[in-house]
Amino acid sequence: MSYTHQHPPGALADDEHLRDLGYKPQLFRRMGAFGNAAVSFSVISVLTGCMTMYGYGLSTGGPSVMIWGWIVVGGMVLFVGAALAEVTSAYPTSGALFFMADRLGGKRWGWYTGWLNLLGLLGGIASIDYGCAQFTGAFLNLQYGFHPTPGKTLWIFFGILFLHAVLNLFGVRLVAVLNAVSVWWHLAGVAVIVGALTITPSHHQSAGFVFTEFVNGTGWSSSLYVVAIGLLVAQYTFSGYDASAHLSEETTHASVAAPRGIVRSIVWSWAAGLVLLVGLTFAIQDYTGTQTSSTGVPPAQIFIDALGIGGAKALLLIVIVAQLFCGNAETAACSRMVFAFSRDGALPGQRWWTRTDNASRTPRAAVWLSVTVAGVLALPSLYSPTAFGAVVAINVVGITPAYAIPIGLRIRYRDRFAPGPVNLGRWGIPIGVVAVVWVAFVTVLFCLPQTKPATGGLVTADTFNYAPVALAVALLLAALWWRIAGRDYKVPAVAADKELSKIQEEIV
Numbered sequence: 001m002s003y004t005h006q007h008p009p010g011a012l013a014d015d016e017h018l019r020d021l022g023y024k025p026q027l028f029r030r031m032g033a034f035g036n037a038a039v040s041f042s043v044i045s046v047l048t049g050c051m052t053m054y055g056y057g058l059s060t061g062g063p064s065v066m067i068w069g070w071i072v073v074g075g076m077v078l079f080v081g082a083a084l085a086e087v088t089s090a091y092p093t094s095g096a097l098f099f100m101a102d103r104l105g106g107k108r109w110g111w112y113t114g115w116l117n118l119l120g121l122l123g124g125i126a127s128i129d130y131g132c133a134q135f136t137g138a139f140l141n142l143q144y145g146f147h148p149t150p151g152k153t154l155w156i157f158f159g160i161l162f163l164h165a166v167l168n169l170f171g172v173r174l175v176a177v178l179n180a181v182s183v184w185w186h187l188a189g190v191a192v193i194v195g196a197l198t199i200t201p202s203h204h205q206s207a208g209f210v211f212t213e214f215v216n217g218t219g220w221s222s223s224l225y226v227v228a229i230g231l232l233v234a235q236y237t238f239s240g241y242d243a244s245a246h247l248s249e250e251t252t253h254a255s256v257a258a259p260r261g262i263v264r265s266i267v268w269s270w271a272a273g274l275v276l277l278v279g280l281t282f283a284i285q286d287y288t289g290t291q292t293s294s295t296g297v298p299p300a301q302i303f304i305d306a307l308g309i310g311g312a313k314a315l316l317l318i319v320i321v322a323q324l325f326c327g328n329a330e331t332a333a334c335s336r337m338v339f340a341f342s343r344d345g346a347l348p349g350q351r352w353w354t355r356t357d358n359a360s361r362t363p364r365a366a367v368w369l370s371v372t373v374a375g376v377l378a379l380p381s382l383y384s385p386t387a388f389g390a391v392v393a394i395n396v397v398g399i400t401p402a403y404a405i406p407i408g409l410r411i412r413y414r415d416r417f418a419p420g421p422v423n424l425g426r427w428g429i430p431i432g433v434v435a436v437v438w439v440a441f442v443t444v445l446f447c448l449p450q451t452k453p454a455t456g457g458l459v460t461a462d463t464f465n466y467a468p469v470a471l472a473v474a475l476l477l478a479a480l481w482w483r484i485a486g487r488d489y490k491v492p493a494v495a496a497d498k499e500l501s502k503i504q505e506e507i508v
Helices: 011-021 033-044 046-059 062-090 097-105 107-144 150-169 172-199 207-212 223-230 232-237 254-282 287-291 298-343 364-377 385-412 425-447 467-488 498-507
Strands: none
Touching: 011 254, 033 172, 033 254, 033 298, 046 062, 046 107, 046 172, 046 232, 046 254, 046 287, 046 298, 062 097, 062 207, 062 223, 062 232, 062 254, 062 385, 062 425, 097 107, 097 298, 097 385, 107 150, 107 298, 107 364, 107 385, 107 467, 150 172, 150 298, 150 364, 172 254, 172 298, 207 254, 223 232, 232 254, 232 385, 232 425, 287 298, 298 364, 385 425, 385 467, 425 467
């Protein structure tokens, strides 16, 4: 197979740029602009995040906070996405956030950013696929009377992880196709769910209920505090859009396509998620019954009450397939992060995780490592939902601060930042400042207690928020490994590439 057939037009210029950044191209560029945006849209996945967090939102502010919070958070995330897109345009590599931080702030900044990003991605696979396993259990319960115990749910979860590993072994072309299908599945799925919930039920909530009803089931007396922690419904969903950057070494015209992919995925998700949340909330038949659903999945109860068992099963299948797309895209992004971080000597066993000597040039060992670690992270779910929540908290408290670091460094060291073709011009600094402040704010929110203890005000193992502990442990592990292997962490020098001149001769 010739190089010109493997790589579409523009790939040679992309590869030359990658060499200028210090890397020899190892991956095939088979993803276009739409596919790149689709991977981030699939990871954000409103049919995963909104559905998973809807039960939490019913108690932390209720309908008004979920709806208006979605609008506000989506707008603020767009600031973060735009600022991150600008830096991505200048540094389109699979390493993404950690490479940006390394180039702008130095070796140590890159190291800690990389570990936060990697642990966030691994926690993301665990939380997405485990949520999919829970929805699958709810569907099997309705269809076959299946009782989803923690052990059975874990086995479903392992099966989903295996499926995502196998799909990712076939290369980026299949990943791109699946993500393209995912976009239309999500958009059509939202339309079908909202359409069914609008047409079928004989009763709907009033507009006043949907847009102004405030519900405080947290035990905290401060309405402002409840509104603040209620924003996490939206903020949890709006994560993972760095996937476009992680797939940039497999994207043509990456300096333009990857940053635009970040912004487009946020805008698409912002619109689709708002329609979904409004449609779900109008269709609530019994608020308390939805919160205490025997399915363990409040949106499933909305489907049952509004459409009956048959309709509920059909809509659950739509959600489950969307979650499968989401987990598959997250696995792709995480495996590229493993590949890139290993390439710079930051992970033990890097010789294995950087191997791409297969027909599709896919980092297959990195794929297997990603799903294996995610599987280990979910093991505490056998013993305690709280313990598992502490593990998947790594997702949000790891990846969210990692977004702000390269943006903050771009502001601090603005003189050394050379903008790419997609940039914010004179708005780069003010938009970046807003982005950093917002990320700092929501990181604090993730670490606050979400339910007031009922035992005389004492915090128990079941009411403690383990997110700050997860963040501290992640940083401690990164610090310890820095002392052991930090000296070997470096951006590699540009290697002599005899293949390049041969390729150029063939093209001419």
